[in-house]
Amino acid sequence: MSASAPPLDAPGEKNPPASGSPSFSPKAVRDRVRHSTPFIQRLKEFAIEKLLALSGWLSILFILLIFVFLFKEGLLALRQVESLSTFFYSVEPVMAYDAATAETKIVGEAVAYKWEPVSTPPRLSILPLLWGSFGVALLSAVLSTLSGIAVGVFLSEMASEKTRNLVKPALELLVGIPTVVIGFFMLTVVAIPLKNILNPADGTSLIPAYQSLYNMFVGSLGVSVVIVPVIASLVDDALRAVPMDLRAASLSLGATRWQTTWRVVLPAGVSGVLSAVILGFGRAIGETMIVLMCAGSAPQISLNPFDSTRTMTATIAAEMGAAQQGSLHMHTLFLVGAILVTLAFFLNLTVELIANHYRKKIRL
């Protein structure tokens, strides 16, 4: 098409440009416009539209498939056991040493919450795994919520443009570091000195309960390294979405910067801040590598945060490869996966509901 288009200043063109007017004629410009035929044009529109729609639907399809697959495999576990109690507790014999006969005898039975999938019979209580996951997530949330919000507020409200341009990419880099590296770092650099400080071998212990080198606390600390920047970044985004007008109004009434942040910006951005905390919690629940490496890998229900623990994610990562195809063990792991997905679903749903609730209340 362009081959046949005349050069812009084609000789012999009517209405030669008068001096002072643009040096091209409207007609020459019109001739150069490349028109597709209406049919091709419509075909293009159609194709682009459908392609975009398709990619949208594909992502939904994938999520649905994951759901269906996990639940199908997980529910098979329910059919392989006689009683659902298998997934909660096992009944273990209690042994006692009888001094008179010098024998160890069974003297009764007790309920135990054990995850020992390859013993005979397998113990498949998921309670210690749930305990581990929620323990790590809650402890990380405690450790990182306040500092994450503080960093976010600092970035959005206090930091100069220069500082912000330095800190924000650094935070995003921190989020992007492969978690195995953070786990490795915690394992080699943090865990040992931490124990030496909190419970040194010479008996001058700050926390006598700190016995295991790798435990829930170290794991949570590692997870915090990841979720502090997640929360900070989201809080920063949320607060920067609060209109400048509101800050100006507050300052013009004689408020200090901090009063403005505390009384206007944070309340106006509260939905974003809440969402950030919940998403941080979700990230902590889903975190795998750090807890697998640093939390000690012993599934148990213990109130002591310095005891070893094992999360659902770490269990799947550690055992899925070794579990026998079609076994109860494998299907139970799928069941744990289904629980994780359900949790993630509800956490995200909560975030959406909060955002919606406040969107109605606050003009943003």
Place this chain on the structure above:
Amino acid sequence: MASSPPELREHKSIAGFPKHGAPDPSKYYVDIQKLSVFYGEKQALFGVSLGVARNEVLALIGPSGCGKSTLVKAVNRISELTPNVRIDGDIRINGETIFGEKADIITLRQRVGMVFQRPNPFPKSIYENVVYGLRLHGVRDRKTLDDVVEWALRHAALWDEVKDRLKTSALELSGGQQQRLCIARAIAVQPDVLLMDEPCSALDPIATAKIEDLILELKKDYTILIVTHNMQQAARVSDYTALMWLGKLIEHAPTEEIFTNPKEKITEDYITGRNG
């Protein structure tokens, strides 16, 4: 109209010395002297000098980008929020400089209220919007707060429309009501100067008329600087009018004179709509 609660009407000194010791109070209550404002490399105001006497209304007119808003925003130093802004010259309020080393920006903003271009109520209740400034400055007494809310809303000609729903969100009000709420919020801290940066630009004609009536009423108690794009508005509400052009002051004269007998060619062309 109810007058303001007297104990709130007393002011601290802006410049950090007692009010009566202030040197040389000029004839202008707000006295802008050779004000130049730079945004980075770009100069937005070129040595503008003008002022407003007590209880008068000064309208600033001129085409977009001529520095009207920049000028008003310098008076309560809100322009310092913009990064890389530099200000030369001086502004005196009742004879006290607002840029001095000891100048107290909090007191300044308490004494110089501002109404913005777009209504910007806080996402709080109507009541909380009005008492926001007072709470900042430590007023806790319930009775005082209630009194000020009624006084400010009456003064802003909004009381009758909202008195039964003070606890509902300010965002449920119409645009015009929101702007009057912002005026109530500004006068609740008992300023003596009011800055209005195109307060009617986002409003319909009826709401605009209400705000204009309000300005004429507020004039009794406040010294007002109003930026406007609407020449009729300037003519209706102001005592003096100043025309700005490309960061310079072109003409500053009684409003009647400007509109009937402008001295400058630019002014004449502008108000007759031949340029700008």
